Amino acid sequence: MALSNLQQTAAPYGTWSSPIAAELVARAGTRLSAVWLERGTTWWLEGRPAENGRVVLMRAEPGGDPVDAVPSGFNVRTMAHEYGGGAYCVHGDAVFCSNFEDQRLYRLDPGAEPVPITPAVEGTKHRYADGRVTPDGVLWIGVRERHDQGERSRDVVNELVAIPTDGSAEPKVIAGGRDFYSNPRISPDGTRLSFLAWNLPWMPWDGCELFVAVVSPERTLENIAQVAGRDGEESIWQPEWSPAGDLVFASDRSGWWNLERAREGERKVLHTAEAEFGYPAWVFGLRSFAFLGDGRIFAMYDHGGRTSFALLEPESGTLAELDLPYDALSSPFVAAEGSTVVFLAGSATTPNEIVRLDVSTESTETLRRSSRVPVDPSHFSAPRAIEFPTEGGLTAHALFYPPSSPEYVGPEEARPPLIVMSHGGPTSSTSPLFSLELQFWTSRGFAVVDVNYGGSTGYGRAYRERLNGQWGVVDLHDCVNAARYLVASGEADAERLLITGGSAGGYTTICALTFTDDFAAGTSYFGIADLEQFGGGDTHKFELEYEHTLVGPYPEAAELYRARSPIHFTEQITTPMLVLQGADDKVVPPSQAELIVAALRKQGIPHAYLLFEGEGHGFRKAETIVASLEAELSFYAQILGFEPGDPIPKLAIENLSS
Numbered sequence: 081m082a083l084s085n086l087q088q089t090a091a092p093y094g095t096w097s098s099p100i101a102a103e104l105v106a107r108a109g110t111r112l113s114a115v116w117l118e119r120g121t122t123w124w125l126e127g128r129p130a131e132n133g134r135v136v137l138m139r140a141e142p143g144g145d146p147v148d149a150v151p152s153g154f155n156v157r158t159m160a161h162e163y164g165g166g167a168y169c170v171h172g173d174a175v176f177c178s179n180f181e182d183q184r185l186y187r188l189d190p191g192a193e194p195v196p197i198t199p200a201v202e203g204t205k206h207r208y209a210d211g212r213v214t215p216d217g218v219l220w221i222g223v224r225e226r227h228d229q230g231e232r233s234r235d236v237v238n239e240l241v242a243i244p245t246d247g248s249a250e251p252k253v254i255a256g257g258r259d260f261y262s263n264p265r266i267s268p269d270g271t272r273l274s275f276l277a278w279n280l281p282w283m284p285w286d287g288c289e290l291f292v293a294v295v296s297p298e299r300t301l302e303n304i305a306q307v308a309g310r311d312g313e314e315s316i317w318q319p320e321w322s323p324a325g326d327l328v329f330a331s332d333r334s335g336w337w338n339l340e341r342a343r344e345g346e347r348k349v350l351h352t353a354e355a356e357f358g359y360p361a362w363v364f365g366l367r368s369f370a371f372l373g374d375g376r377i378f379a380m381y382d383h384g385g386r387t388s389f390a391l392l393e394p395e396s397g398t399l400a401e402l403d404l405p406y407d408a409l410s411s412p413f414v415a416a417e418g419s420t421v422v423f424l425a426g427s428a429t430t431p432n433e434i435v436r437l438d439v440s441t442e443s444t445e446t447l448r449r450s451s452r453v454p455v456d457p458s459h460f461s462a463p464r465a466i467e468f469p470t471e472g473g474l475t476a477h478a479l480f481y482p483p484s485s486p487e488y489v490g491p492e493e494a495r496p497p498l499i500v501m502s503h504g505g506p507t508s509s510t511s512p513l514f515s516l517e518l519q520f521w522t523s524r525g526f527a528v529v530d531v532n533y534g535g536s537t538g539y540g541r542a543y544r545e546r547l548n549g550q551w552g553v554v555d556l557h558d559c560v561n562a563a564r565y566l567v568a569s570g571e572a573d574a575e576r577l578l579i580t581g582g583s584a585g586g587y588t589t590i591c592a593l594t595f596t597d598d599f600a601a602g603t604s605y606f607g608i609a610d611l612e613q614f615g616g617g618d619t620h621k622f623e624l625e626y627e628h629t630l631v632g633p634y635p636e637a638a639e640l641y642r643a644r645s646p647i648h649f650t651e652q653i654t655t656p657m658l659v660l661q662g663a664d665d666k667v668v669p670p671s672q673a674e675l676i677v678a679a680l681r682k683q684g685i686p687h688a689y690l691l692f693e694g695e696g697h698g699f700r701k702a703e704t705i706v707a708s709l710e711a712e713l714s715f716y717a718q719i720l721g722f723e724p725g726d727p728i729p730k731l732a733i734e735n736l737s738s
Contacts, residue, residue: 093490094526115413238260239261290319431513461481586668659673
């Protein structure tokens, strides 16, 4: 008998037993990213929590099973920008990839061990990312990030370098002087290089500049010309050369990231739509479109919180949507060759998977799925997109997941506890992509609302800019108003509202528990307590002045930084808080967690603090994922006064009276 046909038992929300254990969340899945297609072979990266978060390069021949493409222990991951991305590229049969342990660039030929082609530098101070190989196979051109000029984040140097692919010479700087570079892309004939550059205080989605240069016989860049973009005003996404040698990219000068083409000094919009064909470049190597052999463009784009897939004819601007069973991305990754497309996508019921598509027949093949879950789908909650009123007469967006179980229902007239999830970034977004971690909660009787607060991407530049100067205000109001909206709609219990988030979402969580009394408890994953530390430079270079846009220039706006920093208002905190932190976090260092924990201890507020050794900004190890999920569940159970339906370790909570 199917589980969905069993009679359901009435039980208090939060106490339901679930087959989705923390151990299953941690070990049933892998993190898929960075697809590549070369001579019919598909490549991708696979993050494995069960191997201490090691990232493995995979390959799959047509019709063959996926196999590891790097030796055991080799970790394909770059630390450039701290967030990484763009850790490998393929040229013919050769792979060029970054090794996490020493951050050197390696060459991997078939049947051979990886060979370093960059010099050994003490302390992982030289990092490489986002490279491409020239058509003749002689040079790797990409980003180098150097940490050898001083101890401050501001001393880090980012530049474009050319490296012989046989490692016969030192890296040669071909572009420098700007704070950041990305997306160096070589034209099909090898004569031109396009790249993006920008300066602090801007992030690439605030504005960046697109350049094209001639590659000289001496392998220097000549006749460098700006094609598009402007710091702080126009953001350019994913410059890419077409097979015919035209440069195509997405620009948000219309208010939406739409695709354009640059040809002979002229720019042409290929298709106008109130949709996002570009995304925030938090990591290197992201791609949302790719060229087919006939010049058409396979494109992924977001509208209304969902992802669509289409073929764009560049000359006519005709966009033909494809009927594919996917509508969500974790991050945009796509590659194409001839009539074959490989991309990474999923849906509310389908975990992330690597898909090979033949556009001539629209037939698909799944090469790898991020998780294979031995759980009846009747345990899974399907999201509903909601729009709700928020401050200033505006509307904000979220995805709502009601509790779901084939075995249990809540007591009559009772309403479930609600977990408000605040995503990181903050210039990022949440999507309806299947998440086993989220189902961990809904299958136990919690409702979840995943909020795309003002500042999130996917809704146009104006929505993204709602957060400018208003970080700690707009995100906070939208998260609180999402909870109030669901309470008023009868979907949640007003006395059992919870909030959680990581990084920027952790900051929003701490703000919510400090400046409002709507929540019964909350959990901060590596969240920010003191914005002044960030304004003063206590973070990595990539986000060194991010707060200048989100809050204001520092130190000129120091008073505003203090007003938005929960650490200065700890006497207002009366709500229990769980604080989770990675010991090796360079983005939000442990000092931020220690500040808020010390304040909670001084105020006598019920709290718990877990510091995880060997973890950075985002937890990768299976044991950490298990410990953090079980700690969060135990914390909520003790604060709200219920017994979890499955046995888990009881978290020690300071200042909690028995």
